[in-house]
Amino acid sequence: MSFERDILERIPPHIRGLKGYVPGKTIEEVVATYQPDRISKLASNENRWGFAPGVSEAVGRAMQVANNYPSALANTLRASLSTKLSCTQEQLVIGAGSESLLGLLCRTFFGPEDEIVTASATFVGLNIQAHIHQIPVIQVPLTPDYRFDVGAIAASVNERTRAVYIANPNNPTGTIITKQELAMLMSSLPEQVMLILDEAYVEFARENPLYPDSLPIITQANTSIHPNTLILRTFSKAYGLASFRVGYALGPAELIQALWKTKNTFEPSGISEAAAISALEDDHFLINSVQRTREARQDLEAFLAHHQIPYVPSSANFVMLLAPDEAQALRITESLLHLGVIVRQLSPFGISNGIRITVGLEEEMVHLKQALESCWLPG
Ligand SMILES: Cc1ncc(COP(=O)(O)O)c(C=O)c1O
Incomplete structure (x- = not known):
């Protein structure tokens, strides 16, 4: 057996069978x-x-110092975001796109003995990351009108469930879960079950009066609603920065701190951070x-x-x-x-x-x- 073949055959079976994105x-x-x-x-x-016209100039400036490593904590972007979102910097972690943050969540918080509950048709990045980390995903069928079936999702939660993943709006259906459905879900989730709200398309959904504003869940300390909530957002969609790979997670400082421990240190790049800061300034x-x-x-x-x-x-x-x-x-x-x-x-x-x-x-x-x-x- 050749050396190379030996290595390939030792790839753990769950990785060998992975189709990938x-x-x-x-x-x-x-x-x-x-x-x-x-x-x-x-x-x-x-x-x-x-993307916003100022981004090119900001990127040009960042290029001048591209021989240096970027700020490991993306401090400047976190400062801009915390002002924009009225949260603290400790409630934010920046990653190389929200897909990488999904990977980070999986490797930090969950293991093979746990389960993540989500819908049967949602962003495939979650399934891939969960599979890599051998975390079973329970896929609850969508409603006949292609929406997350929040009642059935709540009913699927059991003692193994460690997280519920909701993409709101959902990809690929474009449907939302409403304010009322989110409130219902949060009131039914046991405290130890993390609620992951993937809001990659939030900017497009805000005009819908039924769409919930999730920020108060994180930013209002006295809120009685589900404390273990993490919101994922990205600069890849409405901000037009898909190729720069910048996303962030917003949540309780204790959970965010855990994510910093397992994160790849210098992601995203300084150039990408500069692009995101500039994009954020251009309403x-x-x-x-x-x-x-x-x-x-x-x-x-x-x-x-x-x-x-x-x-x-x-x-x-x-x-x-x-x-x-x-x-x-x-x-x-x-x-x-x-x-x-x-x-x-x-x-x-x-x-x-x-x-x-x-x-x-x-x-x-x-x-x-x-x-x-x-x-x-x-x-
Ligand atoms: C719901 C959802 N979440 C996350 C992502 C990943 O976005 P990013 O480019 O930030 O990794 C996508 C991309 O299509 C998406 O549709």
Whole structure:
């Protein structure tokens, strides 16, 4: 047996069997495979309007000192965030995107004897990180209208349950759990069960009057509602900084302190920290791109309704379409790719007839609509 093979065979079985995250196709891959006339990349829920204009200059300045390690605690970003969120810096940990924070949570707080309860179709990053750390995940089916079934989730909690993971809004469905549902969940959770609220798309959902403001759970010390709550947020979506890899967790200082112990020391980079600080200062860009996203989403939903293409109403920057079955969803996704429209087919997310489409620029939406008209019902 060769040395290399021996090493491969010693990989623990749970890692050997891991499929890993399957990312959406890149523009380069689509160009190489399909050579379309133009490309609309609508597969990864990025901000199609880019990022705040000041970011480039801030990054340029940070580049000048890129020979030095960054601040290990991302102190400047934490100071900006704590002002913005009215929390203390001790309640914040910064990571290389919220996906890395999910990994951090798993390795810090949970083990193979525990369970995490979540929905059957949610952000796959949680399942991958839990699998790596051999933490069983209990997947509670969504409601018929593709929402987290909060009652069934609460009922699934048992003595092994160490956390409940809720993506709000959820990816890939775009649905939310409401103020009332969150209050109900918190009142039913035993104190020792951590509530993880992944709010990657919070900026897009705030306009929905039913969407809960979770910050008081953390920032109001006298709150009687679930004390073991951690909120995850990211700069990858509304702030448009996906490639910089910056996210943060907000929670009780004691829990946050535990996360600092296991975190990779110098993540995110100083360049990324500078980008996030600059993005945070530009409310105008944020408000404007959230508003444009909302308009583009409403317009897309109206188009879908008009063409009787089934979809789930969304509170995020993407919409989930429902094809008749998996074969049709795969066919439509492939046909769209041929036409240069990159979207996400949702078998890996647990909704095999689903297709997720990020809403974007006007020209991208025109491209998408033309392509959908020719692909959805062939012939
Ligand atoms: C619900 C949810 N959480 C977390 C992430 C990861 O984001 P980040 O780029 O911060 O790792 C995503 C990315 O798509 C997401 O949809």
